Amino acid sequence: MTTLHDRLADLAEEAPGPLPAPGLWDRGRRYRRRRRAGTLAVLGATMLVLALLGGVTWHRAAAPLQPADGPAELPDRVWAPSPWLPSTDRPGRLVAITAADQGSWTGMRPSLVGVSATTGDYAFLDDLPDAAPDGLDEPVLSPDGRHIAYWLRGATTGTPNSDSGPVTGVGVFDTGTGGVSRHWIRTAHGLRPDFLSWADAGTVVFSGGQIRGGDDASEMDQATSALGTVMMWSLGSQPEPVPGVDAGASLIEAAHGRIEVDTRSSSSGREYRQVDLDNPSRGRFVSVPGISGSFNSLPYAAFDASGRRVALVADHNPNGVRAGVVGNLHVVPSTRRTLSVLDWLDDHTIVTQRMVNRLGLGGGTRLSRVSVSTGDFRDLVRLPAQGGGWQFATDLLSAPSVHADPPPRPLDPRWVTGLAVGTLVAAVAIAVLWRRRVRP
Amino acid sequence: MSAPDRGQAGFEEFVAARRQALLRTAYLLTGSHEDAEDLVQVALVKAVPYWSRIADHPEPYVRRILARESVSRWRRRRWRELSTDTLPERSAAAPDPTDRAALHEALARLAPRQRAVIVLRYFDDLTERQTAEALGIGVGTVKSQTRDALARLRGLLPDLDEEPATLTR
Structure with missing residues (x-):
């Protein structure tokens, strides 16, 4: 009886005798060289692709924004920022801010971009500490570009009104130091912001009403709030109510150390209460004839430093600008596409935001300095057609205008990483395949 | 004698001593004289790049190449060749x-x-x-x-x- 081993051994006897096979060693050496050459070629191509990728990434990367010395300048153009700009917690003096989507590994999230007043660089501002959820109220840039005021989110004494934050105070972010001053407001369920603005470079004015109900209250109570007290906060001191201003007053403008609040309308126009925050007990009423507006569509007005001149876009938007000494306004020629008036530069010149074409499509908008007597204008800043709204440091609207290049547009790091990993995986696969397939 | 020469000499000694045994295994793996000869040559050539590392005990490595190559080349051929009912040639000198x-x-x-x-x-x-x-x-x-x-x-x-x-x- 034979085993399987024996039968295999018997069959193996049929194996051929070794034929002359000279040069096996040399064939082996050539085989090694071919494998090595292929591997090196793949390695070289991989390095080239990775170097190219790294070069493009480096070329398109943006330098981190840091505080810098130098005179403040007004860029002649601002650009829709890339979601992949760097972020900073100490940007230095800013000339403008805008809301923008910031990219992350998991997607996009709303954030804030600042433009340096000294370098013109762009950067995302790291999440403002304790900031209330986005959408409640935009952070506000101070006139000198050195601070950003925003609503805080914090703890309530009762059941919080979660949908609204809850908002529990006001914070001021110092762009030079990165520090934050916080004013917490005692609240049972949270505050409903009415307004938040800067009266001058060192004074915030704000108002927020106490919400009547938290998450466990009726929908009605959750949706209603008390009239908010109008507060002024000089940085370095404690906030205090503005004397003589009713709770729930609607803010028309805060600038030049004053606020103007809407008081009443009449057949001839509207009447505002003008309060000088340095001496708030001495408020005065100013009448602006020829404009109407309901409670929900008050025309925001820009008063000059003296408080005697006003410019506004009334009735609908866009529309022509009316400007002049309070009580004697006239329509400024050639301004019918104006969206808003930002400020007065001097007794005869205002800065407006206007649409480039009638529908405002494609060309975006411009900040322009406009002569209130002739309507002659000169564009100061060109704004992008896409993206969020822009806030400018109004003190810098008279700063020297400089040519602004577009900010860097860094590559999406997810694509870069994916391409790099894909390249490496492909290279390894090709190299392994080559080394397996190459015939001796 | 230089190191490469020593390697070549050791390789050729191994080939001379073990080629017939490898051919027997290769024949059983392939069932064909030509394929067995080719398989052994390929296995030996593929062993050369690693000879410095396996010189002391080369046979397991060479047999590993032999076995894997026999499987992989069959897979490659499967797509190139048609199956047939006719078996490969056999030696007429077989005793049984x-x-x-x-x-x-x-x-x-x-x-x-x-x-x-x-x-x-x-x-x-x-x-x-x-x-x-x-x-x-x-x-x-x-x-x-x-x-x-x-x-x-x-x-x-x-x-x-x-x-x-x-x-x-």
């Missing part, structure tokens, strides 16, 4: 053509990895672990492939049933 032909035909009907497992386990007398290492597969796969291959062989070679001790090793 009936038994050899039956085994030759039975091996040809095995899947390449099953065939390799049978040859390594029952001709080269490798253990299951050594067979697994030689083919780059798991021990469990070796066991299952062996079981399936033997079952197939029993169907093709009824007299194998008379060797239970051998078959269950």
Whole structure:
């Protein structure tokens, strides 16, 4: 009886005798060289692709924004920022801010971009500490570009009104130091912001009403709030109510150390209460004839430093600008596409935001300095057609205008990483395949 | 003598000493004289780049190349060649053509990895672990492939049933 081993051994006897096979060693050496050459070629191509990728990434990367010395300048153009700009917690003096989507590994999230007043660089501002959820109220840039005021989110004494934050105070972010001053407001369920603005470079004015109900209250109570007290906060001191201003007053403008609040309308126009925050007990009423507006569509007005001149876009938007000494306004020629008036530069010149074409499509908008007597204008800043709204440091609207290049547009790091990993995986696969397939 | 020369000399000594034994295994793996010769040459050539590392004990490495190459080249050929009912040529000088032909035909009907497992386990007398290492597969796969291959062989070679001790090793 034979085993399987024996039968295999018997069959193996049929194996051929070794034929002359000279040069096996040399064939082996050539085989090694071919494998090595292929591997090196793949390695070289991989390095080239990775170097190219790294070069493009480096070329398109943006330098981190840091505080810098130098005179403040007004860029002649601002650009829709890339979601992949760097972020900073100490940007230095800013000339403008805008809301923008910031990219992350998991997607996009709303954030804030600042433009340096000294370098013109762009950067995302790291999440403002304790900031209330986005959408409640935009952070506000101070006139000198050195601070950003925003609503805080914090703890309530009762059941919080979660949908609204809850908002529990006001914070001021110092762009030079990165520090934050916080004013917490005692609240049972949270505050409903009415307004938040800067009266001058060192004074915030704000108002927020106490919400009547938290998450466990009726929908009605959750949706209603008390009239908010109008507060002024000089940085370095404690906030205090503005004397003589009713709770729930609607803010028309805060600038030049004053606020103007809407008081009443009449057949001839509207009447505002003008309060000088340095001496708030001495408020005065100013009448602006020829404009109407309901409670929900008050025309925001820009008063000059003296408080005697006003410019506004009334009735609908866009529309022509009316400007002049309070009580004697006239329509400024050639301004019918104006969206808003930002400020007065001097007794005869205002800065407006206007649409480039009638529908405002494609060309975006411009900040322009406009002569209130002739309507002659000169564009100061060109704004992008896409993206969020822009806030400018109004003190810098008279700063020297400089040519602004577009900010860097860094590559999406997810694509870069994916391409790099894909390249490496492909290279390894090709190299392994080559080394397996190459015939001796 | 320089290091490369020593390597070449050792390689050629190995070839001279072991080529016939390798050819026997290769013949069982391929069932063809030409393929066996080619398979052995390829295995030897592929061993050259690693010779400095395996010079002290080259045979396991060469046999590993032999076994893997036999499986992989069958896979490559499967897409290039048509199957046929005609088996490869056989030596007319076989002393017992009936038994050899039956085994030759039975091996040809095995899947390449099953065939390799049978040859390594029952001709080269490798253990299951050594067979697994030689083919780059798991021990469990070796066991299952062996079981399936033997079952197939029993169907093709009824007299194998008379060797239970051998078959269950």
